[in-house]
Amino acid sequence: MAVSRPLIGVSTYLEPSVRWGVWHRAAALLPAGYHRLTQRAGGLAVLLPPDAPARAAETVARLDGLVTAGGPDLAPDRYGAEAAPETGPPQPERDAWELALTEAALERDLPLLGVCRGMQTLNVALGGGLVQHLSGHRGPVDGEFTEHRVVPVPGTLLAEVLPDPVSVPTYHHQAVGALGTGLVASAHAVDGTVEAVELPRDARRFVLGVQWHPEEGEDPRLLRALVTRATGG
Numbered sequence: 001m002a003v004s005r006p007l008i009g010v011s012t013y014l015e016p017s018v019r020w021g022v023w024h025r026a027a028a029l030l031p032a033g034y035h036r037l038t039q040r041a042g043g044l045a046v047l048l049p050p051d052a053p054a055r056a057a058e059t060v061a062r063l064d065g066l067v068t069a070g071g072p073d074l075a076p077d078r079y080g081a082e083a084a085p086e087t088g089p090p091q092p093e094r095d096a097w098e099l100a101l102t103e104a105a106l107e108r109d110l111p112l113l114g115v116c117r118g119m120q121t122l123n124v125a126l127g128g129g130l131v132q133h134l135s136g137h138r139g140p141v142d143g144e145f146t147e148h149r150v151v152p153v154p155g156t157l158l159a160e161v162l163p164d165p166v167s168v169p170t171y172h173h174q175a176v177g178a179l180g181t182g183l184v185a186s187a188h189a190v191d192g193t194v195e196a197v198e199l200p201r202d203a204r205r206f207v208l209g210v211q212w213h214p215e216e217g218e219d220p221r222l223l224r225a226l227v228t229r230a231t232g233g
Contacts (some may be wrong), residue, residue: 006064006230008043010034011098011118012014013071014050014091033215034069034115041223043230050093053100060104060191065111065206065230067223068098068118070203070213073174079129086133086173096141099125111206111229113222119209133173134193145169145216150195157208158196161225168195168212175211205229 010030017201019026028049035045048059060066076083076092078099098118102125105112114122120130147167152159176194179185187196187210199207206229 002090005042005044006227007046007062008038008065008067008227008230009046009048009059009063009101010038010067011048011069011101012050013069013092014094028069030069031215033213034067037215037220037223038067038227039226041220043223043227048101050097053096056097056100056104057107060101060108061112063110066101066105067111067226068102068112068114068117068121068148070172071116072116072125074117074120074130074134076132081132095121106204106207108170109205109228112208113160113206114209115215116211116213119197119211120174120176122207122209123176123180123183126183127175128180131175131177134175135173145171145213148189150187150189150212152187152196153185153212156184156196157198157201157206158186158210161208161221162187166219168210168214169216170212172211201218 012028012030014028016026017221018025018029029045043065072091073088075092075095076087078095098121102121124130145153148170149165149167152162176197179197182199183197184200185194186198188194195211197209206226210222
């Protein structure tokens with residue numbers, strides 16, 4: 001009997017005005033790299049548009065794993081800070097939904113991978129803070145990814161998945177500041193920026209956040225690791 005592929009939920013953007021064909025409407029959307037990489041890694045991808053935070057636990061209960069996607073800046077009041085001039089406009093509906101999803105996944109011990117903003121959401125959900133602006137991690141052209149090298153910390157979950165330094169697709173101007181409760185840094189950029197965080201394996205089955213965008217590259221190892229944990233491996 002074939003083993004069922006795990007159901008992996010991926011959070012989405014909510015955009016007030018999107019044009020496609022003859023239509024110009026509000027839309028929940030997600031770059032295709034997320035679902036394609038999830039499918040390549042052996043999972044069934046389901047997109048999770050913003051919903052009432054009270055429904056997060058019910059949503060998570062139907063999933064085998066969760067990916068919180070990249071996107072705009074989290075509102076600084078979510079981590080007790082004033083907005084810096086460089087911080088983008090808030091998206092309160094998405095912030096509330098993804099924080100609730102993350103908290104529900106942690107409560108259920110659901111395998112969780114946070115990507116860029118998703119990593120920052122994980123840190124904030126656990127009481128941590130963010131650096132609101134830094135340079136050197138976004139290319140010279142808006143909307144185009146660049147690459148830089150990240151170095152995994154030996155002995156971490158990330159180092160099990162990516163044992164050697166690797167060049168990764170990146171596009172961000174914010175980063176993890178003070179670490180949330182229980183989190184450890186599991187990769188750094190050459191300038192010392194935290195590029196991955198995780199909860200220790202003895203505490204959780206699989207809770208990992210990365211600052212880069214694996215869905216923009218060809219390396220499926222992070223999503224395969226999530227899918228493996230989602231199937232009980």
